[in-house]
Amino acid sequence: MPALAVLLISPVLLAAGTGERLFLAHCAPCHGKSGDGGIGANLATPRLLHAPDDEALRLVIVGGIAGTGMPPTRLTASEQRDLVEYVRALGRVEPETLRGDAARGEQIFRNEAKCLQCHAVGVSGGHVGSDLSTVGARRNAAFLRQAIVDPKSALTDKFIVYQRYISFPGNFLQVRVVTASGRRVVGARIDEDAFSIQIRDYSGQLHSFWKSELKELHKDWGATPMPAYKGVLSEAQLDDVVAYLASLRGDRK
């Protein structure tokens, strides 16, 4: 099997630390080389739904998650420790030195650009987009700037069709439905299984439909209601907003 031989002698694997080597071998096929998700969940984020602490993470790794595509993995105790440490490290994004002014950026974010209309920071803001309270810990400055000037580029294209737990960011998907009676609803997919779909429309209202009752169900892969701010915000304003977002690391409100 030539593919396996290449994998075994890969210099990346030989040079990598134990945690990284284990991750590349056992987890990366589903979670991506840098852990940012694929068939599996995005692990490059500081909070994991199923693994609030290290012991919970260890149990998820050795036991898998029943009823989902997350399999159990057999590892020695020391391998388990190394892998837990490595997965946690994937969730930490290093602070960077930035040109912009975070305080000015906060004013632009709240007042001029009205980003709170769709995004929550702390207790205030909307829920059309993701909660940005800890976005500085999840994303680097280059990603943040890109997400603002060209929001489409920040959307993942690595969806699976049905997913038990749908959380933003990383899983945003716009859907449009037409009911049997001709009612139209557009919004973000909140949950879906083979028979039903739940949608939050862009005014924040939740809807639940049986698929058998729908005349149309469209999934707008790659679509987002977020406007592109290229040319709307100046370069200096972008620097400020990015500096503000980068400062949101969950250690202040």
Ligand code: HEC
């Ligand atoms: C065959 C594909 C596959 C492999 C291999 C795999 N996973 Fe997963 N993993 C998944 C899927 C799918 C989910 C989402 C399960 C669900 O529906 O909640 C998941 C979920 C998780 C979660 C929970 C994420 C959260 O936000 O709570 C963690 C942690 C995790 N995997 C870690 C790992 C680690 C570490 C490895 C390597 C030992 C690994 N996985 C191997 C598919 C996989």
Ligand code: HEC
């Ligand atoms: C009309 C609603 C809307 C407005 C207004 C809006 N956004 Fe968004 N934003 C979204 C949606 C939807 C997404 C894509 C899904 C997601 O990641 O939540 C998104 C994604 C993002 C992301 C990527 C988040 C991540 O972790 O991947 C950032 C950063 C962001 N927006 C910043 C801003 C900033 C800054 C402003 C104001 C200048 C703004 N947004 C205005 C709806 C909006």
